[in-house]
Amino acid sequence: MAQANPPATHALPSYLQADHLGPWGNYLKQVDRVTPYLGHLARWVETLKRPKRILIVDVPIHMDDGSVSHFEGYRVQHNTSRGPGKGGVRFHQDVTLSEVMALSAWMSVKNAAVNVPYGGAKGGIRVDPRKLSLGELERVTRRYTSEIGIIIGPNKDIPAPDVNTNEQTMAWMMDTYSMNEGATATGVVTGKPVILGGSLGRREATGRGVFTIGMEAAQRIGMDIRGARIAVQGFGNVGGIAARLFAEAGARIVAVQDHGGTICREAGLDVPALLEHVRLNGSVAGFAAAETMADDAFWSVPCEILIPAALESQITAVNAGQIAARMVIEGANGPTTPEADDILHERNVLVLPDVIANAGGVTVSYFEWVQDFSSFFWSEDEINARLVRIMKDAFAAIWQVAEENKVSLRTATFIVACKRILQARELRGLYP
Ligand code: NAD
Numbered sequence: 001m002a003q004a005n006p007p008a009t010h011a012l013p014s015y016l017q018a019d020h021l022g023p024w025g026n027y028l029k030q031v032d033r034v035t036p037y038l039g040h041l042a043r044w045v046e047t048l049k050r051p052k053r054i055l056i057v058d059v060p061i062h063m064d065d066g067s068v069s070h071f072e073g074y075r076v077q078h079n080t081s082r083g084p085g086k087g088g089v090r091f092h093q094d095v096t097l098s099e100v101m102a103l104s105a106w107m108s109v110k111n112a113a114v115n116v117p118y119g120g121a122k123g124g125i126r127v128d129p130r131k132l133s134l135g136e137l138e139r140v141t142r143r144y145t146s147e148i149g150i151i152i153g154p155n156k157d158i159p160a161p162d163v164n165t166n167e168q169t170m171a172w173m174m175d176t177y178s179m180n181e182g183a184t185a186t187g188v189v190t191g192k193p194v195i196l197g198g199s200l201g202r203r204e205a206t207g208r209g210v211f212t213i214g215m216e217a218a219q220r221i222g223m224d225i226r227g228a229r230i231a232v233q234g235f236g237n238v239g240g241i242a243a244r245l246f247a248e249a250g251a252r253i254v255a256v257q258d259h260g261g262t263i264c265r266e267a268g269l270d271v272p273a274l275l276e277h278v279r280l281n282g283s284v285a286g287f288a289a290a291e292t293m294a295d296d297a298f299w300s301v302p303c304e305i306l307i308p309a310a311l312e313s314q315i316t317a318v319n320a321g322q323i324a325a326r327m328v329i330e331g332a333n334g335p336t337t338p339e340a341d342d343i344l345h346e347r348n349v350l351v352l353p354d355v356i357a358n359a360g361g362v363t364v365s366y367f368e369w370v371q372d373f374s375s376f377f378w379s380e381d382e383i384n385a386r387l388v389r390i391m392k393d394a395f396a397a398i399w400q401v402a403e404e405n406k407v408s409l410r411t412a413t414f415i416v417a418c419k420r421i422l423q424a425r426e427l428r429g430l431y432p
């Protein structure tokens with residue numbers, strides 16, 4: 001006699017559950033908050049709680065000393081209902097599957113929020129790149145690319161830079177994928193060097209988006225950027241560029257923290273000089289024209305704007321009460337836990353969420369991908385103008401949804417984005 005199917009269950013596999021602490025749990029709580037606003041589309045919400053595809057790969061390489069080392073790599077495609085997967089690749093010693101899953105999901109939300117035709121994906125390798133030689137780094141990158149080559153491609157999933165990866169990493173990834181394909185495939189990654197089909201303005205795009213959204217919000221709450229004090233955590237691609245643009249607009253960058261330490265200057269740091277110091281020394285630590293402060297004291301620095309632009313889960317229930325800023329602009333992905341979000345909300349601190357505030361990078365990545373397909377390249381002015389227009393329009397729509405529903409900007413962004421994703425899911429239907 002045929003066995004009956006086991007009863008249908010919505011129980012999630014253990015690694016997908018919310019009480020599994022970490023960034024994925026935070027993401028699931030954010031989805032739960034938005035579900036009541038999804039109307040009839042809520043019946044599809046389970047789609048958002050399960051990544052479509054998870055690939056874990058072993059990355060063995062020859063080290064310079066002749067030994068062999070193994071690293072763990074991930075590529076997660078959270079959702080592809082609206083288009084190919086899209087999202088960065090992170091090299092960090094603390095990368096976990098939970099983190100990469102959450103980052104891939106936030107990419108789905110972000111891409112839908114700015115309405116670029118992508119799903120969400122993310123990748124990472126559990127490695128401290130500072131401990132590898134350039135040759136070892138290249139071998140790790142190439143072997144990882146080859147391992148995930150079975151699921152990436154210009155029409156399938158398009159990686160980009162993230163923490164500790166850059167244009168050179170993308171050049172190696174593009175070359176490795178192309179060698180395996182037997183043809184140069186520039187569109188397989190974005191954030192490439194301009195000479196290899198990269199886009200003008202891509203390097204600055206995320207920071208420019210942070211700045212654009214910050215200016216839009218400041219204008220709406222009547223905050224004058226000239227003279228405004230800003231504290232920035234993370235002084236890499238995102239934090240460094242955002243700080244530069246705000247300083248150029250007349251703001252004072254009063255404190256900066258990175259992995260090496262925390263520095264401050266009440267009168268405002270000389271941002272170009274600090275960028276040069278970091279380029280030469282790898283960290284803000286030791287910058288002569290500043291004072292050093294305790295890392296913990298960073299969160300209570302008096303300022304109008306706080307920009308977390310390093311890693312996730314930095315603003316927590318422990319330090320959210322100390323934050324003295326009027327506005328938090330999330331340059332990093334997932335820097336604020338849901339508990340901290342509530343505390344900031346109660347304290348009337350306006351949070352500009354990652355899923356819109358740092359969407360400038362993927363927006364120009366989209367331009368890069370379009371340019372690669374058409375082999376026709378645009379001017380930097382054209383790119384920046386298109387970027388600013390998309391960011392401003394998306395932010396205006398989200399602001400309106402927040403006001404209409406009396407919800408936070410994060411929930412409003414999730415409402416706009418999740419509706420787009422689930423509408424696509426519903427229209428496509430289920431196969432078979
Ligand atoms: P990056 O590698 O260029 O810079 C990371 C910065 O964070 C460095 O200054 C580093 O010193 C600092 N940092 C690392 N660990 C820290 C710690 N424990 N405490 C304080 N500072 C620490 O990376 P990035 O590209 O600027 O990315 C930063 C954040 O922005 C990440 O959350 C990333 O996902 C997000 N993001 C990046 C892009 C992009 O286009 N690069 C786009 C969207 C979002």
